[in-house]
Amino acid sequence: MNLIQISDLHVSDPGDPVDTLARTTERLAIAVDRINAMSPRPDGVIASGDLVNECRTSEYERLRQTLAPLQVPIWLMVGNHDARDELRFVFDDHAYLGDDGFVQYTVEDLSVRLIALDSQITGQTAGELCAERLSWLERTLAEQPDRPSMIFLHHPPFMSGIDRMDANGLVSGREELARIVAAHRQVLGIYAGHVHRPITTSFAGVQAQTCPSTAHQLGLDLQRTDGVSIVAEPPACLLHTRQPGAPVVTHQVYLDAYPVLVDVKLA
Template sequence: MSMIVQISDLHVSDPDSPSDRIVRQADRLARAVAWINRLRPQPDLVLASGDLVDQCRRSEYERLKAELADLRAPIRLMVGNHDDRDHLRAVFDDHDYLPDGPFVHYTVDHLDVRVIALDSQIPGEIGGELCARRLAWLEARLAEETAKPTIVALHHPPFPGGIEKMDAHSLIRGGPALESLLARAGQVVRVVAGHVHRPFTAMFGGRLAMTCPSTSHQIAFDIERQDGVAIMDEPAQALLHLYRPASGLVTHLLPIGDHPVLVDVKLD
């Protein structure tokens, strides 16, 4: 059995910045860390699928590292449009899975389910892309292991969710090529993303694809608005990907925080 908790869009900001005063992202991340630490069994891996910080500052990554220090489970960090690759590598220099080079992508191979983490960032832009070089890297990684169940993760969703301004800034280049590649990769059992601060699911390349909500704040569900989005103080949530050989991969959408038991029912 393997259990992976996916969190996303942490947006940790500097103390007393306007964003920090309004949203308190670091406090919300601290609650998420405490919640993960209480999970039983403990996850084999925590996957943070991008937008780790808010304004790409090195000081924000230093605060992020301090907030994650109490996390008991191992964590793997991905980049989103709010991230700076060089600052991430410099501050998290003890994370030896973070590669040198132009892109921050890697594989996780030691679990019962494999994870391929893609870098979909376009520096300075909100939307993302998978260029020919990144798609070739993914194709090579998929060819390495064709039998092991695999999760493909990227920050920008390659499929629309219906919120116009978020869809316009999701994966804006490379989506059709990714879809074609996944359609040929029978070992891929899930495609996961972040970025949109809401959970939704779709079929993409013949695979179940889904987005992970934020540990910080959510985007309002509004499929009629065309001039922007609203930031909501909805409950933080995470995805829990549970793999058992007998039943395959099951994904749970879980609220983050303490929720009291109303009735404890014992069943035969």
């Protein structure tokens, strides 16, 4: 399996301050080109939330246009900057999004089962996993106990060390999520976005990883408590690879073009 994770696209309308600052749409287009050029071609792309910036239908239309050249399947998730109704309206052919309620689904057509959770608290930056969402996860995992599975959600279920993001992280459901993950041995890892940085740890005994943004990153401010900085570290995504029976191997992939300095042939 070769799965690309992109996150925190924040596609915004022309002239919006975020688009001016971080060229969100232009950079997503670069990401699409880069993914299309990858060898081997990925099996698909999962986008772990904050697809747009202001929940506007016009932004989702712009997102759809920008993703149109993508040559592999993409599965969309919600973050704190998303609106479930507008997402479903513009991507009405993405049946996995469902018709109402939380945007939670599984992807069954890869060698690893993908489980997407909805951690949004509408109107808030922080996220949660309520009893309804957690019981859906538990039922879903119980359906296929022998199928290797990766769990995705927007808000990471661990503390990053970046104070303002942790204060606006997954504020409830973390302990119950840990209990469910620990009780289901098919879970390979748990993958998030939200912090606009690549962070690796373990959670309930499995791999835990956040994905950088396709646009702007947050500064590595580990002692700051009064805010966050937005920095020009390179846009990036993650490539999750897995051979049958093996753990997931995750590569960070920079999206901007860079030269090959030397190509060395080894015997």
